[in-house]
Amino acid sequence: MSLTIDLARRILEACKQRANELRSPVSIAIVDAGGHLVLFERMMSPYGWATGNISLAKATTAVMFNQSTDAVAQWGAQIPGFASSMATMSDGKFIMAAGGWPIRLNGATIGGIGVSGGNAPGRDDEIARAGLSVLAAPAPTAYYAPQPQPAPAYAQATRPSGVQVQPSPAPVYPSAPAAQPSPAPASAEPVAPETMNLNMEQEMQSQENVYGDGPAASDQYSEK
Numbered sequence: 001m002s003l004t005i006d007l008a009r010r011i012l013e014a015c016k017q018r019a020n021e022l023r024s025p026v027s028i029a030i031v032d033a034g035g036h037l038v039l040f041e042r043m044m045s046p047y048g049w050a051t052g053n054i055s056l057a058k059a060t061t062a063v064m065f066n067q068s069t070d071a072v073a074q075w076g077a078q079i080p081g082f083a084s085s086m087a088t089m090s091d092g093k094f095i096m097a098a099g100g101w102p103i104r105l106n107g108a109t110i111g112g113i114g115v116s117g118g119n120a121p122g123r124d125d126e127i128a129r130a131g132l133s134v135l136a137a138p139a140p141t142a143y144y145a146p147q148p149q150p151a152p153a154y155a156q157a158t159r160p161s162g163v164q165v166q167p168s169p170a171p172v173y174p175s176a177p178a179a180q181p182s183p184a185p186a187s188a189e190p191v192a193p194e195t196m197n198l199n200m201e202q203e204m205q206s207q208e209n210v211y212g213d214g215p216a217a218s219d220q221y222s223e224k
Contacts, residue, residue, distance in 0.1 A: 003032045003103060003111035008039040011103070011113060011131040018130035019043060026117035026127055027051035030103075033110050035060040035093065044117060051117035053092070058100030058114025058124075060093040066109050069100035070125060099124030101132055 008030045015028050025043035029052070032038050042052050061069050073096035076082045086094040099118070103111040113131055118124040 001105060001108050001110055003030075003038055005038065007105075007134075008111070010134045012039050012041060014134045015113070015115060015127050015131035016041070016043065018127050022118075022120075022123060022127070024117070024119045024123045024127070026115050026124065027055040028127075028131070029055040029059045029114045031056070031059045031063060031112050031114075033063060035063050035112075038111065048117050054095060054097070054116035055099070055114040057093045057095040058097065058116060058128075059112040060090065060114070061095055061112075062100035062102045062114065063109065063112035064090070064094070066102050068098070068102070068125075069096065069114070070098035072096055073098065097124075098122065099128055101125075101128050103132065103135070105135060 011030060012028055015026075019026050019028075025048070027042040027044070027048065028040065029037065030039040037056065040052070040056070042048065044051070058069050061072060065072050076086075076096050083094070083096050097116075099116055100112060100114040102109045103113055113128050115124040115128040115131075118127065
């Protein structure tokens, strides 16, 4: 987890808002967990040039000891030579004065903030804590709201003013008549065996001599 530029901007803006309310222009420095500068602004520019380095030293001191610079000043003052030795080892990025706080998110220290230049005792610390208050508030969520689209230009040109266009009714097609089942053919009546034999005998007799009485034509060529 690291300190993003968006979160640093929100912290900086909250500090500036509180500083403007108190009419106390200050220098604000925000560093990451490694003490590297992320964001800086000097509200009293071009005056108060020394407050820039002091605010950066407060931010790095808060990250170095993971506590407020006011707390470091209380116990560090009891150690002889502690302040001077730490300032030398950190290249001047150490100071024991109120106005620096670590930036913690979800229990992890992700950076530090330092404020310098307040025009009254305790102003630096108050402005720095105002910046930390944004960590308790949820980040604003950007969302897209669809906008109504205007009608095409050609539709507006061909439509008379004051006339509402009614939707065209759906076409109605006649439904086809339902298919009727074809009647089954009537089954032939059964023929009695006697009638069937009689018809066959009559047909055979009619084929025996189609020319009437007398011998059949085939008998003329039979041997005698």
